[in-house]
Amino acid sequence: MAPGARPLLLLAVWTLAALARRGSGEAGDGGAAEEQRCAVERRADLSYSEFVQHYAFSRPVILQGLTDNSRFRALCSRERLLASFGDTVVRLSTANTYSYRKVDLPFQEYVEHLLHPQDPTSLGNDTLYFFGDNNFSEWASLFQHYSPPPFSLLGTTIAYSFGIAGAGSGVPFHWHGPGFSEVIYGRKVLYFPDRWWHATLNLDTSVFISTFLG
Ligand SMILES: *[C@@H]1O[C@H](CO)[C@@H](O)[C@H](O)[C@H]1NC(C)=O
Numbered sequence: 372m373a374p375g376a377r378p379l380l381l382l383a384v385w386t387l388a389a390l391a392r393r394g395s396g397e398a399g400d401g402g403a404a405e406e407q408r409c410a411v412e413r414r415a416d417l418s419y420s421e422f423v424q425h426y427a428f429s430r431p432v433i434l435q436g437l438t439d440n441s442r443f444r445a446l447c448s449r450e451r452l453l454a455s456f457g458d459t460v461v462r463l464s465t466a467n468t469y470s471y472r473k474v475d476l477p478f479q480e481y482v483e484h485l486l487h488p489q490d491p492t493s494l495g496n497d498t499l500y501f502f503g504d505n506n507f508s509e510w511a512s513l514f515q516h517y518s519p520p521p522f523s524l525l526g527t528t529i530a531y532s533f534g535i536a537g538a539g540s541g542v543p544f545h546w547h548g549p550g551f552s553e554v555i556y557g558r559k560v561l562y563f564p565d566r567w568w569h570a571t572l573n574l575d576t577s578v579f580i581s582t583f584l585g
């Protein structure tokens with residue numbers, strides 16, 4: 372099967388994780404080595420026509436100030452998620468590029484036993500990761516508060532993938548269809564065009580949601 376045809380896995384590029392680490396709140400304190408090394412363009416107040424013309428079909432972009440997900444963010448604290456979804460069974464995937472192994476576990480067990488910083492030498496196929504495979508009826512009370520990026524592509528529908536992962540976790544280089552990835556404790560949204568190669572590294576425990584346009 373072509374990589375782009377798979378329901379897919381993760382993303383959120385190390386640059387975005389780096390932004391998230393410094394993101395949460397304090398604006399423009401400068402000196403962010405990671406941000407200075409980030410070659411992906413950033414745009415605030417991008418219009419839809421500019422998005423379509425310059426990025427949608429050709430290159431990634433980091434979008435700022437697109438939506439206000441502060442309510443969703445508040446609902447995604449560890450305490451709130453455990454209180455609402457602790458007993459809910461989640462489906463975990465291994466973190467290699469194509470996810471083969473799946474494990475079902477109560478959310479609370481995932482958070483308490485598996486959501487810890489990863490040993491940097493551990494392999495993706497040995498890491499269990501909560502991303503995608505979401506049961507949208509069980510999580511509806513949370514997802515209804517998420518405002519997706521307002522830019523769509525003609526003829527596509529949106530599909531969410533929600534996940535939480537420990538520091539040091541990630542996914543090796545891969546690609547898939549276009550969409551957006553938002554780090555919930557950051558303030559920025561990454562747009563990734565169709566078949567854009569990327570990898571992911573979560574620098575801290577991360578909560579993220581992707582909107583795939585398919
Ligand atoms: C992960 O991959 C390594 C190297 O290919 C292999 O030795 C190991 O058995 C794999 N682990 C699992 C759980 O499949």
Ligand SMILES: *[C@@H]1O[C@H](CO)[C@@H](O)[C@H](O)[C@H]1NC(C)=O
Nearest residue numbers: 460504505506507508509510
């Ligand atoms: C989603 O959760 C509901 C309620 O627990 C359950 O009935 C349903 O089978 C689940 N769907 C999938 C695809 O697992």
